Amino acid sequence: MKRIFIAGFQHESNTFSPYPTTIKSYEAYEVARGREIIDHYEGTRNELGGYIDVFRNSGDEIVPSVFAKACPAGPLTKESFDYFKDIIITDYKNAGHIDGIMLALHGAMLTEETEDGEGLLLRELRRVTGPDLPIVVTLDFHANITEDMVELSTALITSRYYPHTDFYERGVEGAELLLSVLSGKVRPTAAFKRIPLIYPHMPTDEGPLARLIPMLIDEDAINVSFIAGFARADITIMGSCIYALTDNDREKAGALCRKYYDDVMDHITEYRMQLTDPEEAIRTAMESEGLTVIADASDNPGSGAMGDATDIIHELIRMKVKDAVVISVWDPEVAKQAFEAGPGSTIGISLGGKSGNMVGKPVMAEAYVKAVTDGVYTIKGPMFKNITMHMGLTAVLCFSGITVVVVTNREQPFDEEALRSNGIEPLDHKIIALKSAVHYRAAWKKIADRMFTVDMPNITSIDELKVNFKKIPHPIYPFDEVTKE
Numbered sequence: 001m002k003r004i005f006i007a008g009f010q011h012e013s014n015t016f017s018p019y020p021t022t023i024k025s026y027e028a029y030e031v032a033r034g035r036e037i038i039d040h041y042e043g044t045r046n047e048l049g050g051y052i053d054v055f056r057n058s059g060d061e062i063v064p065s066v067f068a069k070a071c072p073a074g075p076l077t078k079e080s081f082d083y084f085k086d087i088i089i090t091d092y093k094n095a096g097h098i099d100g101i102m103l104a105l106h107g108a109m110l111t112e113e114t115e116d117g118e119g120l121l122l123r124e125l126r127r128v129t130g131p132d133l134p135i136v137v138t139l140d141f142h143a144n145i146t147e148d149m150v151e152l153s154t155a156l157i158t159s160r161y162y163p164h165t166d167f168y169e170r171g172v173e174g175a176e177l178l179l180s181v182l183s184g185k186v187r188p189t190a191a192f193k194r195i196p197l198i199y200p201h202m203p204t205d206e207g208p209l210a211r212l213i214p215m216l217i218d219e220d221a222i223n224v225s226f227i228a229g230f231a232r233a234d235i236t237i238m239g240s241c242i243y244a245l246t247d248n249d250r251e252k253a254g255a256l257c258r259k260y261y262d263d264v265m266d267h268i269t270e271y272r273m274q275l276t277d278p279e280e281a282i283r284t285a286m287e288s289e290g291l292t293v294i295a296d297a298s299d300n301p302g303s304g305a306m307g308d309a310t311d312i313i314h315e316l317i318r319m320k321v322k323d324a325v326v327i328s329v330w331d332p333e334v335a336k337q338a339f340e341a342g343p344g345s346t347i348g349i350s351l352g353g354k355s356g357n358m359v360g361k362p363v364m365a366e367a368y369v370k371a372v373t374d375g376v377y378t379i380k381g382p383m384f385k386n387i388t389m390h391m392g393l394t395a396v397l398c399f400s401g402i403t404v405v406v407v408t409n410r411e412q413p414f415d416e417e418a419l420r421s422n423g424i425e426p427l428d429h430k431i432i433a434l435k436s437a438v439h440y441r442a443a444w445k446k447i448a449d450r451m452f453t454v455d456m457p458n459i460t461s462i463d464e465l466k467v468n469f470k471k472i473p474h475p476i477y478p479f480d481e482v483t484k485e
C-alpha cells in the first residue's frame with residue numbers, strides 16, 4: 001500500500017481586477033482541511049473526486065492536506081499565498097513517509113511577487129520532497145505553462161475541454177499515472193512549446209479545437225494537450241502551448257509539440273471568435289419562440305470580473321423586454337437591504353455598477369422583493385456535478401418587467417439550479433441573461449433554444465483586441481501577424 005499526499009491550491013488571477021485575493025477570498029469560497037477534502041469531494045465530478053476514486057479502488061492510503069479555491073479576481077497577496085503554501089509544506093513534513101503527491105492546481109495563479117504561483121509552490125515543495133518524489137499535477141485548461149511547472153512536476157495533466165467537463169476524468173488520469181510511476185511502469189518525460197496565440201473564449205466543441213483535440217492522441221505518448229493559457233493576465237508568460245508527455249522519450253515529446261504547434265499555426269486565423277451585438281441578441285430573442293440564453297461574457301466572475309455590471313439590465317429595460325431573468329448581479333448591500341425588508345416588500349434600490357468605472361451605472365428602481373434565500377444549490381449539470389455552490393445571501397428582485405437575482409458571493413451560474421433554488425423556473429421565461437463566458441454552455445444548452453455570447457464594456461471584455469495589455473509577449477495573435485519559427 002502506497003501513501004499518497006493530496007493537496008489543492010487554486011486561483012485564476014486577473015491582473016485587470018482591482019480586487020486582490022486574500023485569505024478571506026478563499027474562506028468565502030472553499031477551504032477544506034484534511035478529512036473534509038474526502039467529505040466534500042468524494043462522489044463529485046471534479047479532479048479530487050477522480051483522485052479519491054482511483055486510490056479507493058487501488059487500496060492505497062490518501063493523506064489529505066488542504067484544498068483551497070477562491071473565485072477569480074486580482075493576484076494573491078503575499079500573505080494569502082504564503083498561508084496556504086505553508087499549510088501544504090507543513091502537512092507534508094508532518095505526514096511521515098509519503099510515496100507520491102497529487103496536486104490540484106489551476107495554472108494561472110499570480111501573486112504580488114510572481115507571475116508563476118504554481119512554479120513557486122512547486123519550487124518550495126521540492127525543497128522538502130527532494131527532486132525525485134513523484135508529483136503529478138492536474139490543471140485547468142486556462143493555465144499559463146512555465147518551464148518551472150514542467151520541470152518541477154513529474155507530469156501535468158490538464159483539462160482538455162471548454163467548458164471543462166472533464167475535470168473528473170483528468171483527475172482519474174493523473175492519479176492512475178501516479179500509480180504507474182510508483183510501480184515503475186513508466187518514466188514520464190515532458191516537453192512543451194509555446195504558441196503565440198491568445199486563445200479566445202471559444203468552446204472546444206466548435207471552432208478549430210473541435211478538429212484538433214481528437215487528433216491529440218499518439219500511441220507512443222502518455223498525454224498530449226493543447227493548453228489555452230489564461231488571457232486576462234497581463235504578464236510576460238501568458239499564452240497557449242502544446243504539452244506532450246512520453247515514456248522516457250524526450251525527442252518524441254519534442255516532436256509531438258512541434259507537430260501540433262505547426263497545426264495551430266497553420267490555422268491561426270480560425271482562432272478568433274464571432275460575437276453577437278447585444279441589441280441584436282435581445283431582438284432575436286423577443287422575435288423567436290422558446291428560451292434564449294444571453295451570456296454577458298465580459299462580466300464573468302469566472303474570469304475575474306466582479307459580476308456587478310449593469311449594461312445588460314439597462315439594455316433590457318431600454319428595449320422594453322418584459323420577460324427576462326438576469327442572473328446575477330453581485331451586490332451584497334442590496335441583498336442585505338432586501339433581506340431586512342423581507343419578501344413581499346418594495347424597496348428603492350441602487351443596484352450594481354459599483355466596482356469600477358467600466359461596469360455601467362447603478363440601476364435605480366423601486367423593486368419588489370419576491371424572495372430571499374441562502375443562495376445554496378447543488379450542481380446537477382455535467383460540469384462540477386454534485387458540487388454545492390454558495391451564492392451567499394441572495395435576493396430575487398422584480399422591476400420594470402424583469403427579474404434579477406442579486407447575490408452576495410461572486411460566481412457564474414454553472415447550472416439552472418442556480419435559478420430553481422431561488423424559486424425561478426427558467427423554462428417559464430423568454431430570456432435568461434447570465435454572467436458567464438463559456439462554462440454555462442455545459443448545462444444550459446440542453447434547455448436553451450438558442451444561446452448568444454455578447455460583449456459589453458468591462459475589464460474582462462471578451463474581445464481580446466479591446467483589452468489593454470502592456471506586458472504580454474509579442475508577436476501574438478490576434479494583435480500581430482505571426483509566423484512559424
Ligand SMILES: [Zn+2]
Nearest residue numbers: 140141142164
Ligand atoms: Zn478555465
